[in-house]
Amino acid sequence: MWAGQSKWDKGTEPMGEINVTPLVDVMLVLLIIFMVTAPLLSQGVNVDLPDAESPAMQQNVEPLVVSIQADGKLFIQKQAIELKQLAPRIEAIRKQKPGLPVFIRGDSKTPYGRVAEVMSLLETAGIRKVGLVTEPHR
Template identity: 85%
Template sequence: MWAGQSKWSKDSEPMGEINVTPLVDVMLVLLIIFMVTAPLLTQGVNVDLPDAESPAMQQNVEPLVVTIRADGAIFMQKLPIDIKQLAPRIKAMREQKPGLPVFIRGDAKTPYGRVAEVMSLLESAGIRKVGLVTEPHR
């Protein structure tokens, strides 16, 4: 058996503390990553929503969002779509997920006729309930 001395002397005992500097460095990097990516998680196309007083809705399901820009361009989620393709695409999506909620995000400067046209197409696709997305009064 080996009966040698340990490599630690009484004056230089091992440190009993954890070095937290690397942990803090990693946490700061993660914080910066989340701060940069959080604004990118907004849903849909950037539009100036009209102001209205309404309570916030609690949803467990990711809704289908149809966005109408001020120039009349239509987007489904974030992808542009021709108005002729809107009803068939939504009908196909609703066949896959029957309870899928549908929301319309219309720019405040969108002509009312364009919003009514989209709502009419949604009704022809079998959508009876449509939510209109607004912003709270500032």
């Protein structure tokens, strides 16, 4: 039989609490990761969207976003593009991904004529359905 001393002194009892320090460390790391990656999830260029009442759309596919800034500059996703290049570029993208939805993110100060021009060019590129992105009423 073993006659040595046990780990526990006779005057102390074992601690029955859970050490949460590693859990807090992991949660803080996850929080930092989400804070860094959240701004990267926005699509297109930053524009001041108009307010409108509309239900949120549920999608599984990342759409193709055409953004129009207040000064009329065009962007596909985050890449600047000239107006005359829009239709050929959209056609090339849609050949690779035929069912890709197309959304227009127009700044609230963008002239309506510019939005109509873009929609007309999208129609010549074979796009029959175009979504207009808005913000809910604030």
